[in-house]
Amino acid sequence: MNTKLVKIDELHMDEAAIAEAGRVLAEGGLVAFPTETVYGLGANGLCAEAAAKIYAAKGRPSDNPLILHITSMEELYPLVSEIPPEAAALAEAFWPGPMTMVFKKTDLVPHGTTGGLDTVAVRMPEHPVARAIIRAAGVPIAAPSANTSGRPSPTKAAHVLEDMDGRIDMIVDGGEVGIGLESTIIDVSEGTATILRPGYITKAMLEQVIGPVAVDKASLGGLSPDVRPKAPGMKYRHYAPKAELTVFRGPVETACRAIEKALAEAEAAGLRAGVICTEESRDRYYAPVKKCAGSRENPETVAHNLYDVLRAFDEEQVDCIYSESFDGYALSGAIMNRLLKAAGQRVVQCGEEKEV
Known part of the structure; x- marks a missing residue:
């Protein structure tokens, strides 16, 4: 298969390219496009055969549900059997934007899209290119991140091309995305609204709208092999670079000293080590490869840069990667969720290594 790459300026939309992308999707093909979170890999979400192409292209487990993308509330009604009052309030507050909600589905949505579940995850993206493509297709678009399964999610079209060429x-190149982490997923299908995956829309922001919100423990540590995940990113290792990644948690200074020690030990063992640092700490490390994720003074920069940094280590051919942690900020839940999954939950806490 020849993958066509087109560039689109969101300020001066190429209507012909948008129409072509919509036509490919409507006819059952696969199109990658930018959203405000990461690049998505789109297919007709109402066609099980098209959804199956997503799983095949990504090498994604078939029980990992896909998210349907829409552009209006009118498009939601045929997809879900009910919209609880809390969901309506959240939609009013955060749609369009980086929030996905899980509803009970109607028969219109095939189980091939939902990973066999009777619920469906739905999002209304804000990115103008994404919205234009969905409208051009004329159907809800199933779109997980446009990377091969387990790899860091793509925040640039170049990342998509690296994983998906052929x-x-x-691929619709709309430039670098704004946020850099996937949407918050909140389950509104039964009882208390529950966060299944943290994201840019934080627990505090949700609770300002609807009151108490629960957090599914599986969003932190994953699910057992025999459980079907209710949302993307809950069960399998994700976002991982090729080299083994270890996260050092604890007070910043303590963690930095532990990384310095680990780097010295790696050098003595003849290993090429990399370190994920911040603008505040980058000058203190002696390491073959250093990648700055952003500033602790502005954690949104860490969220924006994290996947790009993780991918960059593959080009450096490092043997191991050590990362500072990013606890204690408004976006910590989302950042640490991705970082710990990339590390396969491998953590050093206060100088004592343990699997969590």
């Missing part, structure tokens, strides 16, 4: 029909 696997999909078309």
Whole structure:
């Protein structure tokens, strides 16, 4: 398959390219496109055969549900059997934007899209290119991140091309994304609204709208092999670079000293080590490869840069990677969720290594 790459300026939309992307999707093909979170790999969400192409292209487990993308509340009604009052309030507050809600589905949505579940995850993206493509397709678009399964999610079209060239029909290059982490997923299908995956929309922001919100423990540590995940990113290792990644948690100074010690030990063992640092700490490390994720003074920069940094280590051919942690900020839940999954939950806490 030849993958076509087209560039689109969101300020001066190429209507012909948008129409072509919509046509490919409507006819059952695969198109990668930018959203405000990461690049998505789109297919007709109402066609099980099209959804199956996503799983094949990504090498994604078939029980990992896909998220349907829409552009209006009118498009939601045929997809879900009920919209609880809390969901309506959250939609009013955060749609369009980086929030996904899980509803009980109607028969219109095939189980091939939902990973066999009777619930469906739905999002209304804010990115103008994404919205234009969905409207052009004329159907809800199932779109997980446009990377091969387990790899860091793509925040640039170049990342998509690296993973998907020859696997999909078309890549729409709309430039670098804004947020850099996937949407918050909140389950509104039964009882208390529950966060299944943390994201840019934080627990505090949700609770300002609807009151108490629960957090599914599986969003932190994953699910057992025999459980079907209710949302993407809950069960399998994700976002991982090729080299083994270890996260050092604890007070910043203590963690930095532990990383310095680990780097010295790696050098003595003849290993090429990399370190994920911040603008505040980058000058203190002696390491073959250093990648700055951003500033602790502005954690949004860490969220924006994290996947790009993780991918960059593959080009450096490092043997191991050590990362500072990013606890204690408004976006810590989302950042640490991705970082710990990338590390396969491998953590050093206060100088004592343990699996969590």
